Amino acid sequence: MDTDVQSFAVAHLRRRPEALELGGFVAGFDPTSTSPYLNYATPLPGARPSGRDVAALVEAFRDRGLRPRLEFAPDAAPKVEPALRRAGFVTEAVHEYLVCTPSTLTPPPAAGFRVETPADDEEYRAIDAALAEAFAGDVVASPEGAARLRRVQDAGGAVRFVRSPDGGCAGAAMCSAPAGSTAELAGVGTRPGHRGRGVAAAVTAELAGAMFARGTRSVWLEYSGEGSRRVYERVGFRPRGTRLYLVLGKS
Template structure:
């Protein structure tokens, strides 16, 4: 049930960027071609046809985006085989972690850093800058800030870690707008100058507690590497499944030379 709830959340999170291509809901960002903002979620228990996969690929190519999916294989167990046959290749398999909000563990943080929720544009600009720098994205733009405003408008939360000596934001994270009590903790980021000070764990713990206070009953996240997994484990997150990111590079499309 939880894994299907994650899919329902991901479809909901697509919001006004959602597009349906056969048995897939696709999130497109017309301003940003970065993979994390352009992906498909399959219908549950999907038995895809070749035509279904072709329609999915065409929808991405029409928008000059790389065809890709982010989904829980357990919810659509027949899909991966069909995608591999069409030339898709896994980008990564990531642990799906959860933490009951009331079971979050307090995380010690450098006393020179203050962690709290933010809503104002000046802080959101700094949060966007920290996130983009941490994930090697271009300089923050108005679109990045508008995306964070959208998180808040949908009932999500944005957190910032502030260096009390300079007043600058040095860490950040967010919870997406919840769907049926389910939401994702994402975008946990720390400036290189302030790493190894407990900031990522403190931001994650704060968001998890604040999510519970906002009525969110199930929080999940998908760490990108083992180091991040260890940070989240220290504040109470544990593995309950797996998320697959899989895409079709142009060179691997059917009929295209490798």
């Protein structure tokens, strides 16, 4: 599964507004944002980068005023981590990822609300605002954020949300367009006032089901804590591997 997840990461970055390939790495950049979560690199499966390759990657980030950063499944490219460590990269995080397949997907019981697909710009803006509130400052609502959500849907991925009683968004998530046999589900967030009602489980299961209906063999995600992990496991996600986040150490 590590190779599938890593192959997805490569394909996902190649879709970025600006993508570079150099020395066994793919770097994806979004000129509308300096967020490290939108500007990072990943290695090709099996990559064996030289010191010169790593230096060229670092320079590509510095040219854009960004801190060099990578996300990858280390077991899919075991020669990469040592090369990056020698160049001064340090661990930002290690995340376990979970995988769901059609045979493990377990939709939750009906919870008295519908999971919907956004239909217009107003709904994309409402979703973007709700996710900004859900993540408590890690992301900021913006026209660019709403536009990115629409691009996910228009590019073959999926965005789903639960409407709040005031007509806005109670919670939402997205799934990037599949690459190869898998797709990444991300951005699962529920506004604080709507938590505990099953919103996260509902949108997660709906997105996974939508991908499976298109022929995708698996959907994977990372979780942020044991509470969210339990939500994902209840709808059929199972532990399958880890992803490593590295950043260049401060000089």
